[in-house]
Amino acid sequence: MSEAVADIAVIGLAVMGQNLILNMNDHGFTVCAFNRTVAKVDEFLANEAKGTKIVGAHSIAEMVKLLKRPRRVMLLVQAGKPVQSMIDQIAPLLEKGDIIIDGGNSEYHDTNRRYEELKAKGIHYVGCGVSGGEEGARYGPSLMPGGAPEAWEHIKPIFQSIAAKSGSEPCCDWLGNAGSGHFVKMVHNGIEYGDMQLIAEAYHLLHESLGLSYDELAQTFLQWNQGELDSFLIEITANILTYRDEQGECVVPKILDSAGQKGTGKWTGIAALEYGQPVTLIAESVFARCLSALKDQRVAAARVLPGSSLPKPEAFNDKKAFIEHVRLALYASKIVSYAQGFMLLSEASKVHGWNLNFGAIALMWRGGCIIRSRFLGRIKEAFDTNPNLQNLLLDDFFLKAVSAANNSWRIVTGSAIFAGIPTPAFSSALAFYDGYRTGVLPANLIQAQRDYFGAHTYKLISNPETSVHTNWTGRGGRVTSNAYQA
Structure with a gap:
């Protein structure tokens, strides 16, 4: 087959690529599937894509022939050299006005460079953040496209059809030029690091200070998910703590306490330094993972380094009250994390002239993505009310929220310090808050x-x-x- 029948091509048939293709097919688009290992194309067509309109290509040249003009090619391959290698192979076969979309977690400086290089050849380059994991790709991801504005009208119908919806609004909109899409996705992932570290600290603190069982912890997170902290990450934390293995035991304490990372949190920290923004909580969350990786050293240090010999903090004596203090401290710290993330987005937007719409970004993150939560609706409202809002902490809603949590925040961090329980993200969030509200610093x-x-x-x-x-x-x-x- 060499007739141009496909609306878009997707390169990369790992689970994310396959699910995104199936999602596009469900919404009426004809997709051409291609993979560097071409045997995967036939396998995919014979199994997951059987009975669909999806077509396959066994070479890049064949893929290009199968595409309608302007040709739209989406890459879902590993960031770095694999992306560059694929672009180098595709670009010579394309014409002016054709579109290449990088849907991986590429570093935004690379996207800026590729945008300029392909612009010189008349090819429209788009860097698109994709969030939501495998399930999101299949049934509705959050999509964050930015790059050549000429490309948007040609990819908008596809992307907004397959994206998750917040109410009736698609969690996808155009962000800006060059690497803006990948920058926004990078900050999203940095905030994700912060959210995960904060939840882990809340779990650890309640387990160590109050001795809550895993069943009690699961119930606590389930209850929290009914209120202000309603989010995907709180929900799955409750599910994880509820899960039992074949021996009927909770799996979490059996997992090696050494956290992995793929780099986007680190990139967010580097960008914060580059743009002079105090994104302390996300940076501390990255360092917490680095510290967790020093497992052997920590085990050795635990044998010789003394902990706290101070009396047990009084706050630990009232279990119900302390659980509520931790909930409020988690909520206030989460507000700081997002405030810092949007500070970084704002500065990068000014430097690069992206003119980012922060309310639209909050909407994109409201559904489909890993950090989706009720909380993001409030952020959208804050920026819709005041598009020039300097900091989320100054919005009336969030000002009231952190004011209500203020004392609990201090009780939690102070009690953790007295007890020798590490809470780096809680503590850095409170330190930022106190620094931001201090008129005269040293x-x-x-x-x-x-x-x-x-x-x-x-x-x-x-x-x-x-x-x-x-x-x-x-x-x-x-x-x-x-x-x-x-």
């Missing part, structure tokens, strides 16, 4: 130190436009200068 002393050892200058509150240097070891007084900017 950075004035840091500026004086920098000027003392490096003549980097400082500015006075009374005259913030002028740089000043002081001869700290002599009697020369201040020297006004603009020559020492650092």
Whole structure:
């Protein structure tokens, strides 16, 4: 078959690729399936795709011939060299106006570069974040496309049809130029790291401090999922804690406590440093995984390093009250995590001229994706009310929420410190909150130190436009200068 019959091609027949193809087929689109190992194409057509309109190609040249114009090719292959290799093979066979979509977790700098390189050849490049896992791909993912704006009208009908829905709205909209889609997906994944670490700390704290059984923990998370914390991750945590193996025992305590990671959380932390944004909770969540990986060292350290010898915190004596304190602390910390994530999105949007719509992003994350939650509806409302909102903490709803949780937050982190139970994400969230609400920070002393050892200058509150240097070891007084900017 060489007739152009396919609306889109999908390259990569791992489970995500297969499920996305089946999803597209369900919505009336003819899809061409291709895989580097071509035997997988025949296997897929004979089994999962049997009885559908899906067609297969045994070479990239055949795939291109099967595509209607403008040709739309979506890659679902491993980020890095595999993506670049596939682009290098496809691009010479395409024409001006054709579209390549990278649906993997590519680093956004790579997407920026590929966007420019393919633009020079007249090919429209799109970096599209895809969230929701295997089930989301099959029945409705969250899709975050950005890149060449000319491509949007040609992929919009497909993407918005297959995306998850929040009410009647698709969890998919155009984000901006170049690597904006992959940047938004990166921040999504960073927030996911934060959410998972916060939930893990709540679980650990309740188990260690109150001695809650796994059944009691499961019931606690089930109850939390009925209220403000309603989310996919809270839901699956309850399910995980409920699950029993063939011996009738909870599986969680049998799992090695060394967390893996694929890099997107680390990229978020690097981007936070690059753009000068204090995304401390996500960074701390990445470091917590790094610390968990030091299993042998931790076991050895546990034998020799002393823990707390302080009296048991009084808060632990009232089980019901402390569980509620932890719930509120988790909610407040979650607000900080998202506030930091949107701070990073805002700064990157300014730097790159993406003009990101933060309410639309919250909607995209409202359904289909891993961080989907009731909470995101409130974020959308906040940015719909005030598109120029500087920080989620300043929105009336979230201001009231963190105010209500304020004392519980401090009781939880303070009690954890007294008991020697690590809560890095809870603690960093509270430290950020206290730093953000502090009008005068000790950075004035840091500026004086920098000027003392490096003549980097400082500015006075009374005259913030002028740089000043002081001869700290002599009697020369201040020297006004603009020559020492650092």
